[in-house]
Amino acid sequence: MKQYDYLIVGAGLYGAVFAHEAKKAGKRCLVIDKRDHIAGNIYTEPVEGINVHRYGAHIFHTNNKAVWQYVSQFAEFNRYTNSPVANYHGEIYNMPFNMNTFNKMWGVVTPAEAKAKIEQQKAEAGITEPKNLEEQAISLVGTDIYEKLVKGYTGKQWGRPCTELPAFIIKRLPVRFTYDNNYFNALYQGIPNGGYTAMVEKMLDGVEVRLNVDYLAEKEQLDKLADKVVYTGPVDAYFGYKLGALQYRSVRFETEVLDTDNYQGNAVVNYTDAETPYTRIIEHKHFEFGTQPKTVISREYSAEWKKGDEPYYPVNDEKNGALYAEYKKLADAEPGVIFGGRLGEYKYYDMDKVIEVALSVAEKELA
Numbered sequence: 001m002k003q004y005d006y007l008i009v010g011a012g013l014y015g016a017v018f019a020h021e022a023k024k025a026g027k028r029c030l031v032i033d034k035r036d037h038i039a040g041n042i043y044t045e046p047v048e049g050i051n052v053h054r055y056g057a058h059i060f061h062t063n064n065k066a067v068w069q070y071v072s073q074f075a076e077f078n079r080y081t082n083s084p085v086a087n088y089h090g091e092i093y094n095m096p097f098n099m100n101t102f103n104k105m106w107g108v109v110t111p112a113e114a115k116a117k118i119e120q121q122k123a124e125a126g127i128t129e130p131k132n133l134e135e136q137a138i139s140l141v142g143t144d145i146y147e148k149l150v151k152g153y154t155g156k157q158w159g160r161p162c163t164e165l166p167a168f169i170i171k172r173l174p175v176r177f178t179y180d181n182n183y184f185n186a187l188y189q190g191i192p193n194g195g196y197t198a199m200v201e202k203m204l205d206g207v208e209v210r211l212n213v214d215y216l217a218e219k220e221q222l223d224k225l226a227d228k229v230v231y232t233g234p235v236d237a238y239f240g241y242k243l244g245a246l247q248y249r250s251v252r253f254e255t256e257v258l259d260t261d262n263y264q265g266n267a268v269v270n271y272t273d274a275e276t277p278y279t280r281i282i283e284h285k286h287f288e289f290g291t292q293p294k295t296v297i298s299r300e301y302s303a304e305w306k307k308g309d310e311p312y313y314p315v316n317d318e319k320n321g322a323l324y325a326e327y328k329k330l331a332d333a334e335p336g337v338i339f340g341g342r343l344g345e346y347k348y349y350d351m352d353k354v355i356e357v358a359l360s361v362a363e364k365e366l367a
């Protein structure tokens, strides 16, 4: 008999939810992570008393009441509502595009006036079959919004001008004809009081966790410890990249402590001009209505990904989709291993979806 029922590789959200459920079902679990901390990419660390989102800003939002109730066991959520603003050469616009944005842009007051303005600009552009992302965006929202709020930002995100990006990247641009700056349409939204790390710590309460352990470096030894493995690392790395490496878009953060209590007045400010090299500045304290004397900001730079970099966003193109399908066949045929989470399934998953999937896999597995 082995020492553990499950070896869970990755102390991120997927691994923590699975471990919590397995422990509840009386299973013996060991969670390992190659990093020196739990919580994976939702890790928050205290700096000057402020919870800093080290791997990018994370706002919990869901329409799934069961998932909301589930996470609420582990943390109390505050009333944070994501309302980013766009800074275009010092002009400030509300996001997502809504009546506040249109009023600032054109001085229009009613939804009918805003719709008429957009329609007029679309008609003037006269684009019937968009050939690239620029034409697609103009045909959806007109020239002004494209020029000030889409062009520079999207170009920076993809590392190429919009005229060189395919039209299909934006099928639609969310436009709202109400004075509502709430970015998400979700029923439930907030940030866990005290940060995400404390929430994951509660999920892992009573579960053995070993940090700084790279599963792939010690696979043979570690496999001897447990009957089954739940693997939430990169699926291509598991198979030694034998079919090739899956590609990602990466993000680079420059984080700085500033000797001021309020730098930008909002948690998220997008820089939508092409000249500013970063895409956004996150001011972490505003996620939790912080009143600390100092502040911490992170400038976000979109970056090409190369092997060894932190993988952030899977690239959902045909080439990578086909390659993942091949890895998925290998994963399905791997005895005693469950592949899960954003890296194990090469999928962009919001936190609520990761919880949903981990719960459903755990339910089947532990039945």
Ligand SMILES: Cc1cc2nc3c(=O)[nH]c(=O)nc-3n(C[C@H](O)[C@H](O)[C@H](O)COP(=O)(O)OP(=O)(O)OC[C@H]3O[C@@H](n4cnc5c(N)ncnc54)[C@H](O)[C@@H]3O)c2cc1C
Residues within 6 Å of the ligand: 009, 010, 011, 012, 013, 014, 015, 032, 033, 034, 035, 039, 040, 041, 042, 055, 056, 057, 058, 059, 060, 061, 213, 214, 215, 216, 217, 232, 233, 234, 251, 312, 313, 340, 341, 342, 343, 349, 350, 351, 352, 354
């Ligand atoms: C920039 C960014 C912003 C985001 N913002 C939001 C948001 O606002 N709202 C939202 O709902 N979602 C957001 N997400 C999605 C969110 O980050 C994911 O849903 C969540 O992190 C997925 O959890 P996971 O457990 O699958 O993966 P991870 O958190 O990546 O956990 C996997 C863990 O496995 C470990 N690991 C990998 N390989 C090994 C190995 N060989 N040995 C040991 N350990 C290993 C890693 O170190 C890691 O800790 C965002 C994602 C990104 C990239």
